[in-house]
Amino acid sequence: MATFSGTVGLTVKIVLLGLVNGVAIWAATVLASNGKWPAVGVLALTTLAIDAAYIARRALPLKFLIPGVVLMLAFQVIPIFYTVNVAFTNYSTGHILAKDEAIGAIKENSLSAAESGKSYLMTPARDAEGKLVLLLVDEDNRATFVGTREGLEPLPQNQVRSGENGIVAAEGYTVIKGNELFALDRELNALTIPTTGSAAIRPEGLDAAVELQPTLRYEATRDQFVRISDGVVFRDNGEGSFVATRGDAELEPGWKTAVGFDNFSRIIHNPLIRDPFLRVFAWTFAFAILAVLLSFVLGLLLAITLDHDGMRFQRGYRSLLVLPYAVPGFLSLLVWQGLLNDDFGVVNELFHLDVPWLFDGTWAKVSVILVSLWLTFPYFFLVSLGALQSIPAELKEAARVDGGGAWQVFRKVTLPLLLVVVAPLMIASFAFNFNNFGNIYLLTGGGPQASDQTVAGSTDILISYTYKLAFASGKGQDYGLASAIALIIFFIVASISALTFWRTKALENVR
Amino acid sequence: MSILDGAREQPLPLGLERADEVVRTKRRRGWRKELRATWWRHVVGILAVLFSMFPLVYVASAAFNAVPSLSGAEVIPDRLTLHNFGILFHDESTHFFRWYANTLIIATCTAIITVLLGALAAYAFSRFRFKGRRMGLLGLLLVQMFPQLLLIVAIYLIVLQTGKVFGFIGLNTLTGLILVYLAGAMSVNVWLLKGFFDTIPAELDESARVDGATPSQVFWGVILPLAAPVLAVIGLFSFIGVVNEFVIASVLLQNSEKFTLALGLRSFIDQQYAEHWGPFAAGVLLSAPPVVILFLFLQRFIVSGLTGGAVKG
Numbered sequence: 001m002a003t004f005s006g007t008v009g010l011t012v013k014i015v016l017l018g019l020v021n022g023v024a025i026w027a028a029t030v031l032a033s034n035g036k037w038p039a040v041g042v043l044a045l046t047t048l049a050i051d052a053a054y055i056a057r058r059a060l061p062l063k064f065l066i067p068g069v070v071l072m073l074a075f076q077v078i079p080i081f082y083t084v085n086v087a088f089t090n091y092s093t094g095h096i097l098a099k100d101e102a103i104g105a106i107k108e109n110s111l112s113a114a115e116s117g118k119s120y121l122m123t124p125a126r127d128a129e130g131k132l133v134l135l136l137v138d139e140d141n142r143a144t145f146v147g148t149r150e151g152l153e154p155l156p157q158n159q160v161r162s163g164e165n166g167i168v169a170a171e172g173y174t175v176i177k178g179n180e181l182f183a184l185d186r187e188l189n190a191l192t193i194p195t196t197g198s199a200a201i202r203p204e205g206l207d208a209a210v211e212l213q214p215t216l217r218y219e220a221t222r223d224q225f226v227r228i229s230d231g232v233v234f235r236d237n238g239e240g241s242f243v244a245t246r247g248d249a250e251l252e253p254g255w256k257t258a259v260g261f262d263n264f265s266r267i268i269h270n271p272l273i274r275d276p277f278l279r280v281f282a283w284t285f286a287f288a289i290l291a292v293l294l295s296f297v298l299g300l301l302l303a304i305t306l307d308h309d310g311m312r313f314q315r316g317y318r319s320l321l322v323l324p325y326a327v328p329g330f331l332s333l334l335v336w337q338g339l340l341n342d343d344f345g346v347v348n349e350l351f352h353l354d355v356p357w358l359f360d361g362t363w364a365k366v367s368v369i370l371v372s373l374w375l376t377f378p379y380f381f382l383v384s385l386g387a388l389q390s391i392p393a394e395l396k397e398a399a400r401v402d403g404g405g406a407w408q409v410f411r412k413v414t415l416p417l418l419l420v421v422v423a424p425l426m427i428a429s430f431a432f433n434f435n436n437f438g439n440i441y442l443l444t445g446g447g448p449q450a451s452d453q454t455v456a457g458s459t460d461i462l463i464s465y466t467y468k469l470a471f472a473s474g475k476g477q478d479y480g481l482a483s484a485i486a487l488i489i490f491f492i493v494a495s496i497s498a499l500t501f502w503r504t505k506a507l508e509n510v511r
Numbered sequence: 512m513s514i515l516d517g518a519r520e521q522p523l524p525l526g527l528e529r530a531d532e533v534v535r536t537k538r539r540r541g542w543r544k545e546l547r548a549t550w551w552r553h554v555v556g557i558l559a560v561l562f563s564m565f566p567l568v569y570v571a572s573a574a575f576n577a578v579p580s581l582s583g584a585e586v587i588p589d590r591l592t593l594h595n596f597g598i599l600f601h602d603e604s605t606h607f608f609r610w611y612a613n614t615l616i617i618a619t620c621t622a623i624i625t626v627l628l629g630a631l632a633a634y635a636f637s638r639f640r641f642k643g644r645r646m647g648l649l650g651l652l653l654v655q656m657f658p659q660l661l662l663i664v665a666i667y668l669i670v671l672q673t674g675k676v677f678g679f680i681g682l683n684t685l686t687g688l689i690l691v692y693l694a695g696a697m698s699v700n701v702w703l704l705k706g707f708f709d710t711i712p713a714e715l716d717e718s719a720r721v722d723g724a725t726p727s728q729v730f731w732g733v734i735l736p737l738a739a740p741v742l743a744v745i746g747l748f749s750f751i752g753v754v755n756e757f758v759i760a761s762v763l764l765q766n767s768e769k770f771t772l773a774l775g776l777r778s779f780i781d782q783q784y785a786e787h788w789g790p791f792a793a794g795v796l797l798s799a800p801p802v803v804i805l806f807l808f809l810q811r812f813i814v815s816g817l818t819g820g821a822v823k824g
Contacts, residue, residue, distance in 0.1 A: 009725070009727060009728065027677065030676060030677065031676060034675075034676050036676065039676075060635075060639060060641075060726055061635040061636075061639040061641045061644070062635075063635075063727070064631045064632060064634050064635035064639075064730070065631070065632050065635050065647075067628050067631060068628035068629065068631060068632040068697050068701070069632065069697075071628065071690065071693050071694045071697065072654070072694045072697040072698070074669075074690070074694060075659075075666065075669070075690055075691045075693075075694030075695070076654055076657075076659065076662070076694040076695055076697065076698070077654060078665075078669065079659075079662040079665035079666050079669060080654070080657050080662060080665075082662075082665035082668070082669065083661070083662050083664065083665040086664065086665060086668075301555075302555070302556075302559050305552050305555045305556065306552060306555070306556050308549060308552055310545060310548065310549065311545070311549045311552055311553075312545060312549075313553075313556070317556045317559070317560060319807075320560045320563065320564060321559055321560060321563050322807070322810065323563060323564065323567060323803070324563045324566075324567070325806070326802070326803040326806035326807055326810075327567065327799050327802070327803055328751075328754055328755050328773075328798065328799060328802045329755050330755060330757055330772075330773040330776075330777070331776070331795045331798060331799055332566065334776060334777060334780055334791070334795075335566050335567075335569075335570050335792075335795060336566060337780075337784070338780070338784045338788055338791075339566055339569065341784055343785075346569055374562070374563065374566075377563075378563065382810070435658060435660050435661070437660060437757070437758050438755075438757045438758070441757070441758075442757065442777065463660060463661070466661075466663075466664075467663065467758065470663070470664045470667075471667075471762060479664050479668070482664050483664055483665070486661040486662070486663075486664065489661055490656070490657055490661055493656065493658075494656040494657075497655075497656050498656075
C-alpha cells in the first residue's frame with residue numbers, strides 16, 4: 001500500500017510522464033529530420049492529450065486506459081483499417097509506389113544508351129561529407145567532372161591527377177579502392193546522375209559510365225507518356241498503370257491506387273483466382289469441421305472408456321494422453337513432418353508402408369487431419385471427462401430404472417447434457433482451426449502443389465493461402481488480393497464468433 | 512482472505528478435482544476380478560497412449576541415438592550419445608541459445624506487460640462509469656473478432672514503415688514483435704480481467720477510498736494483490752501462447768540471430784530431415800519441457816474454461 005501513496009506515487013507519475021514527453025520529443029525530431037510532418041503532428045497531438053489526461057484532476061478512467069489503448073490503436077486497430085483500405089487497392093508487386101514516384105521510376109527506367117551518347121572513365125570516390133560521388137573523365141575530350149545525385153559539375157584539371165584509366169586522385173575527394181569498391185556494387189548500380197534535359201549518366205561496371213537518353217517523354221499537362229521513337233501514347237488506365245492507346249503495352253512500374261471492388265470481383269469472375277479460391281475455401285471448411293468432429297469423437301470415446309469406477313491407472317492414462325496437448329504445437333508439427341516423410345519416415349518404416357504422406361494431394365490432406373486429431377483430441381478428452389463427471393449419476397440411474405438401455409441412456413441423457421458444455425467449445429475450436437495456420441504451414445507448407453499449378457497448394461487453407469499471396473508465393477506479392485481474402489475470412493469467423501457470443505450472452509456484461 | 516479463496520475455488524465447475532478423489536478413495540479390489548471386468552478398457556487406453564506417445568518417444572530416443580538419421584533408428588538406441596547436442600550447439604546453421612534467449616525474452620516481456628496493461632484497462636471498465644464505456648467494451652469485443660493473423664499484411668507494412676524511421680521497433684527487432692503481441696492480446700485480456708474484477712466486491716475499494724486512498728492506490732494496493740493468482744494464470748497462458756506463435760514472428764523476424772525457437776528450429780530442420788534429425792530432436796528435448804510443465808500445471812484452468820476454449824495447434 002505504502003508504495004504508491006502520496007509523494008512516491010506523484011514522483012513516479014512525474015518521472016513517467018517526463019519520460020513519455022522526452023521520448024516523444026526525440027521521436028518528433030527524428031520524424032522531422034525524415035520529413036514526415038504529418039506524423040509529427042499526430043505525435044504532438046497524442047502526447048499533448050496524454051499530458052492533459054494525466055495532469056488533469058478529472059478524466060480518471062483515461063489514466064488507466066491510455067497505455068493499453070494507445071498500443072492497441074497502433075498495432076491492432078490501425079491495421080484493421082489499413083487492411084480494409086488495402087483490400088480496395090491494387091497494392092501488389094509492380095503497384096507499390098505512389099503515382100508521382102512511379103512516374104519518376106518510369107522516366108528513369110526509360111533511360112537507355114543513345115548512339116550519340118558520351119562515355120566516361122569512372123572513379124568512385126567520397127566527398128568531404130562521405131557521400132558517394134563519381135569522378136569522371138570524358139573519353140572524347142578528356143574533360144573532367146564530378147557527378148553527384150544532384151548533377152554533373154566540371155572539375156578543374158589542376159585539382160586532379162589522372163592515369164590511363166581515369167582519375168587517380170582529386171583534391172577534396174577520397175578515391176574508393178579494393179574491397180570497399182566491390183562492396184559498393186549495388187549502391188553504384190542504383191546511382192543515376194542527371195545531366196542536361198532528361199538525360200543522365202549511369203555507371204557501367206566499376207570503372208566506366210555512359211550517358212543515357214530517355215526513350216519516353218512525360219507530358220504533365222495531359223498526364224501521359226509519349227514514346228519518342230514512334231510517338232505511341234501511354235495513358236493512365238485508371239487502374240494504376242500507363243497503357244498504350246494502341247495495343248496493350250504497359251509501362252513498368254505501376255502505382256498503388258484505389259480499385260474499388262476489383263479484388264473481390266476477381267475472386268468471383270477471374271477463373272485463375274476463383275477456382276483455387278473455391279478449392280481452398282471448401283477444404284478450409286472440411287478441414288476445420290473434420291478436425292473438430294474427429295477430435296471430439298475420439299476424446300469422448302476415450303473419456304467414456306477410461307472414466308469407469310473401479311478401473312485402475314485412470315490418472316496414469318490421463319496424464320499420458322494429455323501430453324501431446326502440452327508439448328508446444330510447433331515442435332509436434334515439425335516432428336510429425338519428419339515422421340511422415342515417405343523416404344525415411346518412421347511411420348512408413350514402422351508399418352512397412354509406402355505411402356506418400358506429404359507428397360500426394362489426397363494423402364497430405366489425410367496427414368493434416370490425422371496430425372490435427374493427434375494435437376486436439378486430448379483437449380476434448382479432458383473436457384469430456386470433466387463434463388461426464390459433472391452429470392449427476394442419479395439422472396442416468398433414473399433413466400435406467402425407466403427401462404432405458406445403455407445406448408439409449410447415452411443418446412437421450414448423457415450426450416445432450418454433455419453437448420451443453422462441449423458445443424460452445426467445439427464452435428470455438430472450429431473458429432480456431434479455420435485459421436489454424438501453423439497446423440498447415442508447419443506440416444505440409446500448404447503443399448504439395450495442386451494440379452492447377454497455382455499458388456494455392458492441396459492443403460492450403462484460406463489463411464495460409466493469404467499468407468502465400470502476400471509474402472511467399474515466388475510469383476510476386478499481391479497485398480490487395482490477400483487483404484480482400486482476409487476480409488472474407490473475417491466475415492466468416494466473425495459470424496461464428498457472434499453466434500458463440502450470442503449463446504454465452506457475453507454481451508450482457510457490457511451493462 | 513475470503514476473496515482469494517473464492518478466486519481459487521471459482522474456476523472448477525467441471526469437477527476434475529473430484530475425479531482424483533474418487534480414484535484415490537476407491538476400494539481396493541482383487542486384480543483378477545477387476546481385470547476381467549475392465550480389460551478392454553485397458554486395451555483401448557494402451558492403444559490411445561501408444562498413439563499419443565509414439566512421436567514423443569521417438570524424438571526422445573533420436574536425441575540420444577548415435578545413428579544420425581531417421582531411417583533405421585531403433586526406438587531404444589543401441590548406443591547412446593550426446594553428440595547431437597554438440598551439433599545443435601555448435602553447428603553454424605544454428606544459434607540455438609540465441610533462439611532460446613529470444614523466445615524467453617519475448618515471452619516473458621509480453622506476459623508481464625500484457626497482464627499489467629490489461630489489468631489497468633480492465634480496472635477502469637470495471638470500476639468507473641464514464642462516457643463511452645459501453646462503446647469501448649463493444650469496441651474491444653469487435654476488435655477481438657479480428658485476429659492479428661488476418662491483419663498480418665497490414666502489420667507487416669506498418670512495422671516496415673515504422674522501422675524505416677525508428678529502427679529499434681522495425682522489422683527484425685524483438686521490441687517490434689513484443690509491441691505487436693501486446694496490442695493483439697489487449698482486447699481478450701481486458702474482457703477476461705474485467706469479468707474477474709467485477710467479482711471483487713466494490714465495498715473493498717470503497718472502504719479504502721474512505722480511508723483516503725486514491726484510485727491508483729486502490730488499484731495497486733487492493734485490486735492487484737487480490738487478483739494476483741488470476742493475473743499469474745493469464746500471464747502464463749500468454750507466455751505459452753507467445754512461445755507457440757509462428758506466423759507473426761515469421762513475418763517480422765528475418766535474421767537467423769533474431770529468430771525465436773519456433774522459427775529457428777523450423778529453419779534448421781526444413782528440407783533437411785535426413786541430416787538434421789538428431790540435433791533437431793535434441794533441440795525439441797531442450798525446448799519442450801518448460802512449456803509442458805507450465806501447461807500441466809495450468810491444465811485445470813483450461814478445462815474450467817478460464818481461457819474460453821483455448822485450443823492450439
